[in-house]
Structure formats: structure tokens, C-alpha cells
Amino acid sequence: MLLPAVGWSRAIALCLPLLVAGCATHLSTTDAPAIAQSGPGPDVGFQRLPPRPYTPPGWPEPLEARVLLPDTPADALRPAALLVHGGGWQRRTPDDMEAIAERLARRGYVTINVAYRFAPEYRFPAQLDDLEQAMDWIHEQSEAWRIDTARIAGVGYSSGAHLISLLALSGEQAGEQSRLAAVLAGGLPSDLMKFDDGRLVVEFIGGTRAEKPQAYRQASPINHVNADAPPHFLFHGRWDTLVPVDHATDFHAALKAQGVTSELYLQHYRGHFTSFLLRDSAIEAGIAFLDRQLHDE
Template sequence: MKLFIFSIATLFVAACAGSKFKGGSEYAYQQNVIYKTIDTQQLGGDLYIPSSPGLKPAVVVVHGGGWTNRSGDMEGVSKKLANAGFVVFNITYRLAPDDRHPAQVNDVSAALEWLYANAGKYQINPQQISGWGYSAGAHLILMAGLDRQQPPYLSSIVAGGTPADLTKWPNSPLVFKLIGKPMSDAKAAWQNASPVNHVVSNSPPVFLYHGEWDKLVEIEQMNLMAAALAAKEVTVESHTVKFLGHFATYVLAGGAEQQGIQFTRKQLAR
């Protein structure tokens, strides 16, 4: 059985405020804004705040790394979203195996709720908060957003390279680190930690993208997620990134990311 793992070198994050990028869009950048404190551990994220006037939509961005590290820092897509006029909160969360499921999902939910509670401070429209994740981050934003029981109710979710049904990897050491028990002893826990089992009729619209040659998180996972959403009549769009694998899709799938941004923008008008 192929193992799900996602490991890349962390990209450099510019720490200057008032940055200007392609297209002339300007935004302020605030690094390591704390959204949650657990004992002595602080969890935070980087905020990108466009300088355009009035209330703005926002996106919480969640990194990958097999739930055990931050191997993809999501800086690139965060800049693209900010350049498109979204307030972006690119967050960190607790990692396995030191912290087991559902700690990571709880952290993502806390970040969503923090952004909602601070919407006025950052000129955010609290009714227009969306989510975006890649790899393990896609898994977590779906888990936190598909069947939310309290605000913010997400406008949409973009999920790339998504681990959707963890039971398809019964021997995965990474899923074992996340759950803390083998599937043979805790099948219900593995099922409960799978986004395909959290779709409800009022789940937010979802845009899925996945590398055609992904051998780490097989493209079957995108198809399973799309089918689960369609079964509940939830709006879903799927995009296959041709000729790319898991890592390459994270780095090179700019076209898919632009489609995700367009999808996110489109759902704001619902």
C-alpha cells in the first residue's frame, strides 16, 4: 500500500509590510498573529490584509506535511489570494504524533472562529469566510468546514491533493501517527477522521484539484470526495492537473489555483 507523505523544503516568507505584487495589489503583512494558546504553546498564522477599502472576503489557509510537519508553507497561494482581494490567514496547527486527532481539526476550527470574532478589526465580511488547504491541510479544512455546527459557516472550500478516506491506507504510518491506533483496532476512529464521512446537505461548495500522477495521495481520493459531496447534492467542481504528481502539483499547479480563486470568488455571491 502506498504511503501518504508530503515533504518539501520550506519556502522563504517575506516579512515586510505593505508589499506590492503582480497586478499592483497592495496589502499589509503581519507575521505570527496568535489565534490560540494551549498551556505555554502558542498557535498563530500570517495575515495578509489588502489595502482596498470596505469589507473584504477572507480565506483561512492550511498547510500540508502529513500532519507531522509544515513541509509546505502555503506562501505562494496566500499571496495570490491577497492579490485577488482576500484577507488571508495562513495558519499553523499542532502536529502529530505529539498531538493526535482531533487536535489538528480543533486548531483549524479555532482559527476560523478567531478570524470570525476579529472580522471587524481586519475589515472582513464575517459572512464571506472560506477555507483552502493542500494535502494534510486539505483534509483538515474539510474536516473543520464540511459539517460546522457554529459560525463561521464557510462560503466555500478549496482542497488540493486531498486525503479523503483514510481507511484506504490501513498500513500508513502517518495515519497511525495521527490517530494513535492501527486501523485494525480503531476502524471507527479512522472512519471518523475521514472527510468523506462528514458531508451534510448544507456543506459549503467545494473545489477539488489533484495531480494526475499523484502516487502518494492517489487521485482516487479526489474522486471519492467528489462522489460523497455529489451524493448530498453539495456543489462540487473537480480539476485534474495533467502530468503532475503530489509535490509538483503543490509547486506548479498555478492554473488550478487560479481556478480555485475564481471558484471561491463565485461562491461569495450565493
């Protein structure tokens, strides 16, 4: 049955606020979500540097970072954000994170938006090695870019969120320079053992769950949660069938059980891709969370 034109117009008008602003359930381990306790700060301008390699000579593949430097007072150290794109560990580019990087730069963050090596040519933990190298490089540039190395956040979506969270939770083993102060992660695959031996995960690990159970456990962020984990802001679509929502709810519960500050922003009527495409309200809530974690004295 077809609706008349006026019917379609009315339906679109009714649905548009839902699609654009979205409905969400915002859960917090504190008294109230950070977005409710801190308004947006004033935006600043930023400088875009030319892409530059962050890997040393002899690295298996040369990798580049895109850097944005905010226009903040010349004598002030500022927080930074390491951004990692998604794509199933084997496709896409830092272009996907550019708008988020710009939003963070306007809020005073030095942003470092990086490429990493892809599966199946390079398998886990190659991608984690790349991010550890990126963190070393950020520390090397910290004086020139006035980065407070105690206030570096990780930001990612999907497989990028997986790598960022894994970096944050395995930082103790990797060394002090790999430690992140907070994480903003969307569509996070937190437990790789939950996947039914799908191609992307098998090619990332290099085998099935039965063949490489230890690697699957090692590559699952939820298995590394402990009381020293950095604060996490998680956003996830309730209709996500690629990375089901229990990846987020279980991970939030694991952080909460360890006394780690965590917020979970569940996007209603969103799948895996629409959660990223229609992410603005989640990102604003996530940046408010980062602001509270990294700017409060």
C-alpha cells in the same frame, strides 16, 4: 541512447508548455467551471502584519497566524481565507502556503495562514481543535480587519486540505463560528480507511484501522458529506501515488450526489508533490471558483 543537444533542446521545447501550463480535466457540477465564467478581477496591494498568536493562554501549544490585509475601499467588508499547509500532519510550515496567500490577498481576500499542532505528539482531533480556535479568533478580529464572516473560505493542500475539508464538513457540530463558506482543497486525503496503515496516518490517529476504526471514519471528510456542505473546488494529480486520485473522484461524486456545488480539476502527468509545485493553473481556477461562490450577490 543519448539524444544530440539539438534533440534535447527540441524535446524540452515540446515538453515545457505541458510541464508549465499542464493539461487538466475540469469537471463541474454546474453548467461550466467557474474559470470559464469569470475573468480575473483587478489585483490590489496588501499589508503584511507581523505573525501573531491565535491561540489563547493555556492552549497546549502556542500557535501563530500570518495575516495579509488587502488594500480595498475603507468602507467595504471583504472575504477572508484560512490557509493550512500540508506535511503529513507532522511537518512543514506556513511558508508553503505563503505564495497562495499573497495571490488571494491581491484578489481582495484577508488571508490567515496558520500553524497547527503536529502528530505524533498531538493526535486527532487536536489539529481540528486548532482550526476551530483559529476560526473563533478570525471572528474576534473581523471588525478590525473588516471581514465578512459569512464569506470565509478554507484553502489547503494534502493534510492541510484534509483538515480544512474536515473543518468545513464538521462545522455544524463545532458551532456557527467554525462554518466555512467554500473550500479550495488540493491533494485531499478524503477517506483515511483507504490507506494501508501507513506510518503518517497511524501516527495521526494513534492506531491502525483495525485498532481505531471509529476514529478513522470520524477523521475522514467523505463520511461527513451532506446536503449542507459548502461548495468545494478540488485539484489532484492523476499520477498521485501518495494520495491516489480516487480520493478526489470519489469525494467529488459524494458531493455531487448530495447536490453540493463541486469542481474537480484533475492534473495530468502530476504526482502528489508536482501537483503542488506546478499548481498555478489549478490555483487560478480555484480562486475563480471562490470568487464566484463568495462575491456573487
